[in-house]
Amino acid sequence: MNIEAEFAKLSAVKPLKTNLSRELTVAVMGAGSRGNEYPAYGKLFPGTLRVVAVSDVNAYRRDRMGDAWDIPAERRFGDYHEMLEAGRNGKLADILLIALPDNLHFEPAMEAMRQGYDILLEKPMAQTEAECRALLARQHETGVMVAVGHVLRYSPYFRALKQALDLGLVGELVNIQHQEPVLYAHMAHSFVRGNWHDSKVTTPMIVAKCCHDLDILKWMVGKRCEAVSAEGGVYLFRSDKAPADAPLRCTDGCPHEKDCPYSALEIYDRKRWFMYVFDVPKDCSSEVLREQLEKTDYGRCVYRCDNDQPDHIVAALRFEGGVTCSFTMDAFTPWGGRRTRIMGTLGYIEGDGKTFTLHRFDTGKAYPWAFVPPEGDNYRESGHAGGDLALIRDFLEAVDTRDFTKLSSSLDASVESHLMGFAVERSRLNGTKESI
Ligand SMILES: NC(=O)c1ccc[n+]([C@@H]2O[C@H](COP(=O)([O-])OP(=O)(O)OC[C@H]3O[C@@H](n4cnc5c(N)ncnc54)[C@H](O)[C@@H]3O)[C@@H](O)[C@H]2O)c1
Structure with a gap:
């Protein structure tokens, strides 16, 4: 080759x-x-x-x-x-x-x-x-x-990774290590305080957040997932970890507010992160924002929410032919963006969600990949590393031509990764090994 x-x-x-x-x-x-x-x-x-x-x-x-x-x-x-x-x-x-x-x-x-x-x-x-x-x-x-x-299936980064595997650039695929680093503040925002804090009202974290990852793993491996087992739980965001004198809301004069990285005032007012949930201008005054924090769940102390979503998950997945993947979801990271290591019989790929490098054992060389948008294109304006707008592009083409094959994330293709997610959750909760 x-x-x-x-x-x-x-x-x-x-x-x-x-x-x-x-x-x-x-x-x-x-x-x-x-x-x-x-x-x-x-x-x-x-x-x-x-x-x-x-x-x-x-x-x-x-x-x-x-x-x-x-x-x-x-x-x-x-x-x-x-x-x-x-x-x-x-x-x-x-x-x-x-x-x-x-x-x-x-x-x-x-x-x-x-x-x-x-x-x-x-x-x-x-x-x-x-x-x-x-x-x-x-x-x-x-x-x-x-x-x-x-959407990840449509991002140029994951498309290139998938193509590298399909071209046999690592030889035969044997194992993948894949991490979803959620980012500490994103965990607090969405899965402790926010819309997805209760797995029973929405879906378990492994489905709500990580169905993307299970889907990408299944897609890259290209084989049926046969069995899963998992561990994990809520380590930090629980009432027994709350400082004794912390009030119910960060806006209630919490003595720890200035030192707490999860403080609502720090995340929303001083950093102005995740402002899209409030329906107020991003540059609104602190008073306007404070009103939002006083009346919505986003002002609640992270140790005193009604959350049950795990802040760490470790899962082992076995696919047909003995191919394996280990997956971790981690709340406690300073950044988001998936990290992936791919081990094959002839090569190894390491990627950080934006760039990756192929290392071949036979040539001893490293081959770096980085996304270069086509001249004058708008990829940078799309979320999920280009995936959001690339998905809608392919969907529109598929609808226009009635050609289902233009669509990578059809319902058929997506059901299996959802089933994998429900199986991982059963395993995590019951301590079982689950076949799919
Ligand atoms: N593909 C991805 O990467 C991705 C990323 C984030 C969220 N999501 C998913 O997208 C969905 C929407 O998430 P979001 O972040 O846009 O949430 P959101 O809260 O910003 O938007 C949901 C909207 O639905 C409206 N709504 C609620 N109940 C309604 C009802 N009965 N009738 C009409 N409108 C109603 C709400 O007012 C809100 O404006 C969720 O299922 C979420 O898991 C997908």
């Missing part, structure tokens, strides 16, 4: 811009963070995608999207049931984007498939195995196209 020539193939990155035969219309359920992420494609590339209906119980977000896309009042819905009801007389758009909270994916997706929508369904697709299987059965029955928001 000519390693240099094969490795050079990895740098060919598909441009974000696409040409469709017509503009596709989109109805958005949930005009929050993710509900705005994908439609941004239509603003970057006019004539590709247009939002024509929106549903959100939050009037500010509903009208923000309604105004941005000139949506008439009768197409601005509150609760998503109103939008489903309106669709009974004929669908409102070509595509339905479901970007509602985790516990509101299954029901609208089932009904929307019946109404004939092609759907972009945010991950996790559903909250239980039975629901995942029911979604798949409905999709096969109706023949609509359903993409799951497994």
Whole structure:
């Protein structure tokens, strides 16, 4: 094998811009963070995608999207049931984007498939195995196209890693070590204080956050996952770890506030991180922000929340043919961005979520890979290392041409990694080894 020539193939990155035969219309359920992420494609590339209906119980977000896309009042819905009801007389758009909270994916997706929508369904697709299987059965029955928001599959970095494996650049794949470093403040924000703090209301951490990782591992290995076992739990964010004199909220004059890295005042007011949840300008005054911290869960002491999501998970995965992966999810890191080490019979790859290096045993050489966006392209404007907008590009192409193969994260392809996640959670909670 000519390693240099094969490795050079990895740098060919598909441009974000696409040409469709017509503009596709989109109805958005949930005009929050993710509900705005994908439609941004239509603003970057006019004539590709247009939002024509929106549903959100939050009037500010509903009208923000309604105004941005000139949506008439009768197409601005509150609760998503109103939008489903309106669709009974004929669908409102070509595509339905479901970007509602985790516990509101299954029901609208089932009904929307019946109404004939092609759907972009945010991950996790559903909250239980039975629901995942029911979604798949409905999709096969109706023949609509359903993409799951497994955005990492579309990022140039993971595409190049996958291609390197498919080209045999490490020989035969034997083992992968993969880490999802969540970042200490992101853990506190989303999984201790925020929307995903309760696994029973949403989904367990391994599904809610790490279904991306299990999906990427399954995709890279390209074989069926046969068995999993796992450990982990809530180490820090629990009431018995709280300083005795810490009040319920960081805004209640906590004596530890200045030294606590998880302080809400530090994370939101002084650092201005994760401001998108508050519906106030990022540069608002400290007084305005303080009001938000006093009335929402984001001001709560991290030791006194009703959280049950583990802050560390260690999982062992066995795939067909004896290929293995070890996966860790770690809250306590100073950065996010996945770290991956890939061991093959002829080579080794080490990557940090942005760049990677292949080390070949035969040539003794190292081959570095870094993403170079195509000239004049907009990849840098996309979240998840380019994955968000690349997913919507491929989905639009698939819908436009009715070619399902353009879609990497179809419902079929995504169900298995969800099943892996539920199995890892059973193993972690029950101390069992679970077959899939
Ligand atoms: N693919 C990814 O990488 C990724 C990243 C983050 C989140 N997500 C997933 O995307 C989904 C949305 O997450 P988000 O961060 O955008 O959350 P968000 O809270 O920002 O947005 C959800 C929106 O749904 C609205 N809503 C709630 N109940 C409703 C109802 N009954 N009817 C209509 N609207 C309702 C809320 O007001 C909110 O604006 C979640 O399932 C989440 O797990 C995916």
